[in-house]
Amino acid sequence: MRKVELIALVLMLAAGMFLQSTRALSQETTAERDQRMDWWRDARFGMFIHFGLYSVAAGQLDGKPVNGCSTWTLSTTKAPLEKYVPLKDRFNPTQFDAEWIVRLAEAAGMKYIVITTRHHEGFSLFDTKHSDYDVMASPLKRDLMKELADACHTHNMRLGWYYSILDWYHPDYTPRRPGDNRPADRADYGRYVKFMKDQLRELLTNYGKIDVLWFDGSWDRTFTNKQGQEIYDYVRGLQPGIIINNRLGHGGADQAGDFGTPEQYVPPISSGGQNWEACMTINDTWGFKNQDHNWKSATTLIQMLANCASKGGNYLLNIGPAPDGTIPQPSVDRLEEMGRWLAVNGQSIYGTNAGPYRRRLPWGCITSKDLGDDRVRLFLHVFDWPKDGRLVVPRIENTPIAAFLLTDPVRKPLTVSQQETDGDKEIRVDVGPKAPSEHDSVVVLDIRGRPQVTFYRVKPAADGTLELLARDAELNGPVIRYDGLPGRDSIGYWTRMRDWVNWPVHIPKPGKYQVEITYGCAPGNGGKYRVDVAGEKLEAEAHDTGGWFDRLTVVAGMVDIKKAGNQSVALRCLKVRNGGVAVFDVQKLVLRPLPNVKPKGEN
Numbered sequence: 001m002r003k004v005e006l007i008a009l010v011l012m013l014a015a016g017m018f019l020q021s022t023r024a025l026s027q028e029t030t031a032e033r034d035q036r037m038d039w040w041r042d043a044r045f046g047m048f049i050h051f052g053l054y055s056v057a058a059g060q061l062d063g064k065p066v067n068g069c070s071t072w073t074l075s076t077t078k079a080p081l082e083k084y085v086p087l088k089d090r091f092n093p094t095q096f097d098a099e100w101i102v103r104l105a106e107a108a109g110m111k112y113i114v115i116t117t118r119h120h121e122g123f124s125l126f127d128t129k130h131s132d133y134d135v136m137a138s139p140l141k142r143d144l145m146k147e148l149a150d151a152c153h154t155h156n157m158r159l160g161w162y163y164s165i166l167d168w169y170h171p172d173y174t175p176r177r178p179g180d181n182r183p184a185d186r187a188d189y190g191r192y193v194k195f196m197k198d199q200l201r202e203l204l205t206n207y208g209k210i211d212v213l214w215f216d217g218s219w220d221r222t223f224t225n226k227q228g229q230e231i232y233d234y235v236r237g238l239q240p241g242i243i244i245n246n247r248l249g250h251g252g253a254d255q256a257g258d259f260g261t262p263e264q265y266v267p268p269i270s271s272g273g274q275n276w277e278a279c280m281t282i283n284d285t286w287g288f289k290n291q292d293h294n295w296k297s298a299t300t301l302i303q304m305l306a307n308c309a310s311k312g313g314n315y316l317l318n319i320g321p322a323p324d325g326t327i328p329q330p331s332v333d334r335l336e337e338m339g340r341w342l343a344v345n346g347q348s349i350y351g352t353n354a355g356p357y358r359r360r361l362p363w364g365c366i367t368s369k370d371l372g373d374d375r376v377r378l379f380l381h382v383f384d385w386p387k388d389g390r391l392v393v394p395r396i397e398n399t400p401i402a403a404f405l406l407t408d409p410v411r412k413p414l415t416v417s418q419q420e421t422d423g424d425k426e427i428r429v430d431v432g433p434k435a436p437s438e439h440d441s442v443v444v445l446d447i448r449g450r451p452q453v454t455f456y457r458v459k460p461a462a463d464g465t466l467e468l469l470a471r472d473a474e475l476n477g478p479v480i481r482y483d484g485l486p487g488r489d490s491i492g493y494w495t496r497m498r499d500w501v502n503w504p505v506h507i508p509k510p511g512k513y514q515v516e517i518t519y520g521c522a523p524g525n526g527g528k529y530r531v532d533v534a535g536e537k538l539e540a541e542a543h544d545t546g547g548w549f550d551r552l553t554v555v556a557g558m559v560d561i562k563k564a565g566n567q568s569v570a571l572r573c574l575k576v577r578n579g580g581v582a583v584f585d586v587q588k589l590v591l592r593p594l595p596n597v598k599p600k601g602e603n
Helices: 006-014 030-043 053-057 070-076 081-090 098-108 144-154 189-205 225-238 298-310 329-348
Strands: 045-049 112-118 158-164 212-216 277-281 314-319 364-372 375-382 390-393 400-405 416-421 424-430 441-448 466-469 474-476 481-483 490-492 500-507 511-521 527-533 536-542 547-561 565-576 585-593
Touching: 030 158, 030 314, 045 098, 045 158, 053 070, 053 081, 098 112, 098 144, 098 329, 112 144, 112 212, 144 158, 158 189, 189 225, 277 298, 298 314, 298 329, 298 364, 298 375, 314 329, 329 375, 329 441, 375 390, 400 416, 400 424, 424 441, 466 500, 500 585, 511 527, 511 536, 527 547, 536 547, 547 585, 565 585
Parallel strands: 045 112, 045 314, 112 158, 158 212, 277 314
Antiparallel strands: 364 375, 375 441, 390 424, 400 441, 416 424, 466 585, 474 500, 481 490, 490 585, 500 565, 511 547, 511 585, 527 536, 527 565
16 A cells, blocks of 8 residues: 555545445436446546646656655645746647647547646646636647647547646635645635636537546535536536536535546446446656656556456546656557557457456456347456466356457367356366467357356365455445555555455354464554454454565464354454554455364363
8 A cells, every 4th residue: 555645545535436426417317328428338448648737847846856646746845836836937848749649549449538627736728718827828828628629529539628626726716725825714615616617618618529527626625515516517518418527526425427436446346337437547646757667567557457347447547748748658658558459359348348246356357248149248358377278267157158269360169168166156268378468368258148156255275274365355435445556466545444344255164263464554554453253353453564565464363263154254443553544554364274272181
């Protein structure tokens, strides 16, 4: 888990985390909503672009590096406006080429683009008549949004606007950010809402058809769910077919929006049919930052895309143009590699439905398509190719029809069989010893009927040991989340004591079990946690390990389980150390059976 700061916590809460309630216009029928959403559901993959004055700062202010995300430079540094606003006079991205960016998105296999028209800093990248803090007041004097809209419409690329409800510049926005000492007694939030509506009208009437409106920054209590619904209705009144995300309030059944927006992670569990889109950076920060070279590999990005699609979600992947408007080469390289993979495997992503499993399988994930005539096609996205060449699809009742490698132009049939293991049916596909792709090898499996899979429980190894991995946990609560980045596979952001996790398990027999936990804990954090299993409770302390990803395996204690069979193991945090923000970052929990020790003298 990254170092948790108050800003990060607020952002996660504001995002609605995974799939909080969303709502559309009350008069819209289900069929009309489906018609409006269908293209977006089929698209699966889009480009996010974060660009603004923070791109000019490039991760520094006053010659000093800025911690955290570059888009938050003004807030993080607590700089006075008079120090930040002059960045406008240096904003001159003459190499910004909208046509080239759209072609890059096409080459990457992306189906839509969402760009920051105005981020929290308040600077508008379009020609607005309602502020002089915009691109037309910079040396560039070009309406970049018009250029991008024209290029998107020329290439039939779907287009979306990102728009920040939060504004650290506008005099009527309250509350003030840290470091902004302007008096707020004359601020009028109602006047600010009118300003937003005026700008939204410009964005939705001056640039042709806009497909997505991506709001952000609604966490301050001055903006209410009721205002969010009013904005939603206002935007839909200007462009009835537009799709709007769920960052228009503070959660709950009355929050407006069409899709959820998990940020910087892929949820570990399938959506259950709800609409959502994971937004992700290619490196660590949204806007350009000179010192950020922590680029995700093309393999990681492709597998995240497949993972999103397998759970019924979209993947919105960000690029951050440099101060001159060019796209960093590492971003270009990775997007082009994704495009090459999609050129061959795209049918396993576009227009697919979620797979039959709620979570990732040990070797990868599955997307699906209904072929009609009582046949369903499963696309098996294999990240870890089986060494013995035999791929096992577990806990599935359906009869297999046929299988082949998606990369095989002649579709040579693969040998398929079905058998029963530990009371569950499984399908085995002989895929051979060599993986077709270094990123994600797709095996096509056609089955008879709608997929029917049995409920997942963690089952013990041959020696009775239960290994409870982070990726197999059920997460309960709005803040806690799973981190599936390579080398992490952990549950973090455990800053809210009411959040907890559990694993459905099968306990083979009663007896004493040693409880081991593998976790990381940054200095100054830690606290008390509890393990609950079959009515038994075990409390223990989490201590500093050196960092969130400096893992330590410790024996938490012992539980005496008196009831075998199907149970649930729960992990709860009881107390955060004084001054800390999170308890720990958990990778796994292990229940290891202890040998029965007979009392002395007993035969």
